[in-house]
Amino acid sequence: MKHVDEYRDGALARGVARRIAEEAQPGRHYRLMEFCGGHTHAISRYGVEDLLPENIRMIHGPGCPVCVLPMGRIDDAIRLAARPEVTLCTYADLMRVPASGATSLMKAKADGADIRMVYSTLDAIAIAEKEPDREIVFFAIGFETTTPPTALAIRLAQKKRLRNFSIFCNHVLTPAAMQAILEAKEGVEIEGFVGPAHVSTVIGMSPYRRFATDYHKPVVIAGFEPLDVIQAVLMLVRQINDGRSEIENQYRRAVTETGNNKAIDEMAEIFELRESFEWRGLGEIPRSALRLREPYAQFDAERRFCVVTLPARDNPACECGAILRGAKRPQDCKLFGTACTPETPMGSCMVSSEGSCAAHWAYGRFRQIERRKAS
Amino acid sequence: MNKHEPLGRKLDLRHGRVDLSHGSGGRAMARLIADVFHAAFDNDWLRAGNDQAAFDIPGGRMAMTTDGYVVSPLFFPGGDIGKLAVHGTINDIAMAGARPLHMSASFIIEEGFPLADLSRIAQSMGEASREAGVPIVTGDTKVVERGKADGVFISTACVGVVPAGLELSGDKARPGDVILLSGAIGDHGVAVMSKRENLSFETEVLSDTAALHELVAAMVAAAGASIRLMRDPTRGGLAATLNEVAHQSKVGAQIDEASIPVAPQVAAACELLGLDPLFVANEGKLVAIVAPEAADALLAVMRAHPLGARSARIGEIVADEHCFVQMTTRFGGGRIIDWLSGEQLPRIC
Missing domain, CATH: 3.30.1330.10 (PurM-like, N-terminal domain)
Structure with missing residues (x-):
């Protein structure tokens, strides 16, 4: 497949891997966080770690929208869906996220709530048009990548004068989370970041500058293909060896310095910053999430249905929080592979295919056995 | 674990x-x-x-x-x-x-x-x-x-x-056995998905639906005693089939991504939909686990039949108490092929 296969080429990968092995200094640790779940997935799916030397450790970051959504917001969505007039439209990977009291959207659906899986915001708009007597609520989640499509849906709903469409807004911001990780007390030392791919196509490179200037951490923005990731690792190794901390762009085929101005303007027009928002595993992070501005209040499910998020406690044995901060690995969690599997997830990191527990379970759990045997 | x-x-x-x-x-x-x-x-x-x-x-x-x-x-x-x-x-x-x-x-x-x-x-x-x-x-x-x-x-x-003397069953795979696949995977799932109301996209992919009994008869006639088991990888795709076999026979499997045929249009559609062809349903393919000494001859028999023209040797059965199905990726790394978890493509057959 053109424009895909060349980024998964094994021979090219081995070439880059050889250079990494030559340049990585034996006495040194390279702890690199790939922020995005998309990178985590690529690393696991293609076995990228097998091509890296022992002293380079990839730490899977919190850039998986499903994983960082706090349980209280899933509870809200279930309560919304339980209202007889509401049809809740959601992406499929939210369906199995555990909510309070061992429920989930999947179980709520089996119990009779009108919950429909959609592939895009536009599907939800189409349902709203087709069923004017239903209140259609779109469960909007995601980083800066999925925010513009939500903005577009609101514009479209406005244009079509839809009175039965609203969004339950859970859009969050990447740079705020990266900062929270760097400032976390129980975090892990990170020498550099593999920076977001799709998010950066929207926001550009400049929002990451402060990580280089204020925190002296190199960031290499990389695409989601395995060759992108391994090349970004080489670029990070070089920066760390040279003592540099720069924002570099491996993903030049899609990311520019300033990003997509039209999308940025549209987001700024429709959304405003929340003062604070809870992230699973990272806690409350100030100015890290978006809500609809007042002129768009009619499209805001939180205002329309008076949603009040109640505090919800995760299973105390679940290590999703420490895993999302990079402080622990999936296999360090007692629940991993015993009580918590993709079929019966206890924590959100096991639900989304981009979550580090699910990725480790689905693609990489043979490694810990090999290591145990070796030691 | x-x-x-x-x-x-x-x-x-x-x-x-x-x-x-x-x-x-x-x-x-x-x-x-x-x-x-x-x-x-x-x-x-x-x-x-x-x-x-x-x-x-x-x-x-x-x-x-x-x-x-x-x-x-x-x-x-x-x-x-x-x-x-x-x-x-x-x-x-x-x-x-x-x-x-x-x-x-x-x-x-x-x-x-x-x-x-x-x-x-x-x-x-x-x-x-x-x-x-x-x-x-x-x-x-x-x-x-x-x-x-x-x-x-x-x-x-x-x-x-x-046929007399033939006893194929999912628990008969043994370490060293060879895994044969009768053709390219993912066609049926992609063809059905392409016509889903909320997902329709243009593709030339046709379902591979076909009756495989004549291909099987040719295989059985050539080397029936060397075939441990056969499965058609329908729902859950090749991944589910290999996991079922590993689980039933209490063995592992090691396969090679580069050897698994996938039509370019199917690969493209899966890329677009975020699916992995290994998990996508087939309706006219079979997986045969066979004794190593008979593998080449059986592969030739399969390739000689129109429904097995693109047959390939995709890997082998290995000893593994964890019953893992593992794959060497085209990229050069290793990974597990797990069962499909959750519901990905309902009502595919």
């Missing part, structure tokens, strides 16, 4: 409810079958976990299977629910190495369903069964109120004769 409980936690039979993941061909479905149906019907044939049961009758050995079809949409590129029902049922018998003889078909029809569509489906079934030489000799018809079914559901059964 769930070394001893590869299907995960038991179902909560008091409070739990069936959800779509219980029909996806993955671990959740295996769990449902174990906890509900095996628990209630328990016997040696069922416990063997094959797509059919084979048992001795006076004068020989017989294979029997039953299957249900709920595919949506009813008509898709390369086939329809009727043709699929005939082929899928025949294939379940063929995977025992058996020769299918007669089949049945029962219809659950929703009030208001157009007669033209029903007739078109029946004609297609008739044609498929005549082509395969397996007549539909009995049937049943039920009509339910509007909204109590979705158009038409078809349930089938089929009986066949197992």
Whole structure:
């Protein structure tokens, strides 16, 4: 497949891997966080770690929208869906996220709530048009990548004068989370970041500058293909060896310095910053999430249905929080592979295919056995 | 690690409810079958976990299977629910190495369903069964109120004769055995998906739906004694099939991504939809686990048959107490191929 296969080429990968092995200094640790779940997935799916030397450790970051959504917001969505007039439209990977009291959207659906899986915001708009007597609520989640499509849906709903469409807004911001990780007390030392791919196509490179200037951490923005990731690792190794901390762009085929101005303007027009928002595993992070501005209040499910998020406690044995901060690995969690599997997830990191527990379970759990045997 | 409980936690039979993941061909479905149906019907044939049961009758050995079809949409590129029902049922018998003889078909029809569509489906079934030489000799018809079914559901059964001395079963794979695949994967799933109401996209991919009993007959004639087992990788795709075999035979499998044929259009559609072809359904492919010394000869026999022209040797069975299916990626790394978790593509067959 053109424009895909060349980024998964094994021979090219081995070439880059050889250079990494030559340049990585034996006495040194390279702890690199790939922020995005998309990178985590690529690393696991293609076995990228097998091509890296022992002293380079990839730490899977919190850039998986499903994983960082706090349980209280899933509870809200279930309560919304339980209202007889509401049809809740959601992406499929939210369906199995555990909510309070061992429920989930999947179980709520089996119990009779009108919950429909959609592939895009536009599907939800189409349902709203087709069923004017239903209140259609779109469960909007995601980083800066999925925010513009939500903005577009609101514009479209406005244009079509839809009175039965609203969004339950859970859009969050990447740079705020990266900062929270760097400032976390129980975090892990990170020498550099593999920076977001799709998010950066929207926001550009400049929002990451402060990580280089204020925190002296190199960031290499990389695409989601395995060759992108391994090349970004080489670029990070070089920066760390040279003592540099720069924002570099491996993903030049899609990311520019300033990003997509039209999308940025549209987001700024429709959304405003929340003062604070809870992230699973990272806690409350100030100015890290978006809500609809007042002129768009009619499209805001939180205002329309008076949603009040109640505090919800995760299973105390679940290590999703420490895993999302990079402080622990999936296999360090007692629940991993015993009580918590993709079929019966206890924590959100096991639900989304981009979550580090699910990725480790689905693609990489043979490694810990090999290591145990070796030691 | 769930070394001893590869299907995960038991179902909560008091409070739990069936959800779509219980029909996806993955671990959740295996769990449902174990906890509900095996628990209630328990016997040696069922416990063997094959797509059919084979048992001795006076004068020989017989294979029997039953299957249900709920595919949506009813008509898709390369086939329809009727043709699929005939082929899928025949294939379940063929995977025992058996020769299918007669089949049945029962219809659950929703009030208001157009007669033209029903007739078109029946004609297609008739044609498929005549082509395969397996007549539909009995049937049943039920009509339910509007909204109590979705158009038409078809349930089938089929009986066949197992050649003397042949005993294929999912628990017979041994370390060193070779894994053969009869062609490119993912066509059926992608063809059906391309016509889904909320997902339609333009593609030239046709369902691979086909009756495999003649290909199987050629394989059995050439080297029947060397075949440990055969499976058709339908729901849950190649990944589910290999995991089932690993689980039943208590072995692992090691496969090589570069050796698995995938049509470029299927690869492109999967890329677009975020699917992995390894998990996408097939309706005209088989996986054969065979003794290593017979692998090359069998591969040649498969390739000589039109339905096996793109057959490939994709890996081997290995000893592994964890029953992992592992793959060397094209990129050069290693990964597990797990069962499909959750519901990815409901009502694919």
